Amino acid sequence: MAFETKPITPVPPAEIDFDNLGFTFIATEKMWVAEYAGGKWTTHGLVPIGEFWTHPAAGALHYGQALFEGAKARLNDAGEIVLFRIVDNARRMAEGCRRLMMPVYEEGEFVEAVNQTVLANKAYVPTDEQGALYIRPVMFASAPVLGVKPAEEYIFLVFVSPVGPYFKEGFSPIRLKISKEFHRAVAGGVGCVKAAGNYAAGMYPNSLAKADGYAEILYLDADNKHFEEVGAANFFLRKGEELATPSLDDKTILPGYTRDSVLQLASEEGLNVGARDVMLEELAGADECFCTGTAAVITPIGSVELDGAEITIGDGGVGKFSQIFYDQLNAIMLKEAEDKYGWVTTIGKK
Numbered sequence: 001m002a003f004e005t006k007p008i009t010p011v012p013p014a015e016i017d018f019d020n021l022g023f024t025f026i027a028t029e030k031m032w033v034a035e036y037a038g039g040k041w042t043t044h045g046l047v048p049i050g051e052f053w054t055h056p057a058a059g060a061l062h063y064g065q066a067l068f069e070g071a072k073a074r075l076n077d078a079g080e081i082v083l084f085r086i087v088d089n090a091r092r093m094a095e096g097c098r099r100l101m102m103p104v105y106e107e108g109e110f111v112e113a114v115n116q117t118v119l120a121n122k123a124y125v126p127t128d129e130q131g132a133l134y135i136r137p138v139m140f141a142s143a144p145v146l147g148v149k150p151a152e153e154y155i156f157l158v159f160v161s162p163v164g165p166y167f168k169e170g171f172s173p174i175r176l177k178i179s180k181e182f183h184r185a186v187a188g189g190v191g192c193v194k195a196a197g198n199y200a201a202g203m204y205p206n207s208l209a210k211a212d213g214y215a216e217i218l219y220l221d222a223d224n225k226h227f228e229e230v231g232a233a234n235f236f237l238r239k240g241e242e243l244a245t246p247s248l249d250d251k252t253i254l255p256g257y258t259r260d261s262v263l264q265l266a267s268e269e270g271l272n273v274g275a276r277d278v279m280l281e282e283l284a285g286a287d288e289c290f291c292t293g294t295a296a297v298i299t300p301i302g303s304v305e306l307d308g309a310e311i312t313i314g315d316g317g318v319g320k321f322s323q324i325f326y327d328q329l330n331a332i333m334l335k336e337a338e339d340k341y342g343w344v345t346t347i348g349k350k
């Protein structure tokens with residue numbers, strides 16, 4: 001199969017300011033590419049990072065058949081490059097493929113693609129104090145379509161980029177804005193998969209929140225009754241001994257695996273955990289709120305704007321369990337604490 005890219009010049013690691021990484025794209029040496037055509041995947045494997053030629057009628061451009069994943073490779077003190085729950089990324093992408101009628105890239109191949117891409121770019125893995133190597137698997141429909149139907153050809157790729165914290169505040173409380181005007185997803189829609197279009201839809205409300213000094217939108221369900229999630233992270237609320245997070249039942253929120261990990265750690269801490277409808281009225285009495293995600297890790301929520309009024313959560317600082325889960329998760333991710341659930345894989349040394 002013909003496969004051509006226009007080269008992108010990688011940024012040499014020596015020219016990167018690793019101590020001041022943001023969450024922006026930095027070109028590294030290699031990416032992984034596979035193409036789907038004729039009903040099967042052909043893996044090209046590692047190739048120099050480059051631009052694709054895109055068909056003007058490509059299905060991804062018109063009808064949004066595009067999905068992505070997010071993961072991080074981190075460097076621990078022993079110099080090992082470690083990944084967290086990478087098989088879950090593969091499974092979630094497969095779920096998304098089924099929902100958007102795209103071909104599944106097999107789980108083992110996905111993991112291999114990620115491992116190889118990270119190792120081929122290991123000179124770009126920052127120290128853990130500096131950040132992480134963010135891993136971005138992507139799939140999109142590359143073949144032409146005109147009627148609304150699944151395309152016949154797709155590209156799967158993995159690129160990586162060194163990143164710092166997602167929220168510029170790092171591990172300190174953020175301010176969020178609740179929107180009653182904009183919604184991220186509805187029951188039965190595609191909120192539960194990482195469809196690229198979900199993020200396009202969030203950009204406008206997010207820009208309004210940012211212009212008002214908020215880090216992100218905290219989304220509600222379409223009836224403005226209960227919480228859903230933060231634009232790119234899941235939401236938790238604790239009152240006393242109960243830790244609640246919106247349930248996945250309506251398929252409106254992304255099943256984050258940081259969320260799932262926190263649910264497991266919270267049970268071990270003896271908290272009463274509940275995945276249920278977390279109602280808007282519960283905010284006022286909350287002891288702490290935080291959000292979770294690969295990019296966001298655990299981010300405490302200091303205050304929330306609702307109907308023009310600012311509600312301070314707890315004392316507005318880092319909540320007790322935000323700190324506990326942040327420390328526990330990081331220790332597991334870096335192999336400094338026991339990994340009883342088998343979440344971590346070591347893929348090599350820097």
Ligand code: PLP
Nearest residue numbers: 232233234254256257258293294
């Ligand atoms: N919700 C949305 C919409 C996201 O994009 C993400 C990030 O992937 C999350 C939640 C958190 O998911 P995870 O913890 O698997 O990164």
Ligand code: COI
Nearest residue numbers: 070071232293294295296
């Ligand atoms: C992640 O947490 O990895 C995500 O994919 C969120 C992203 C939109 C930055």
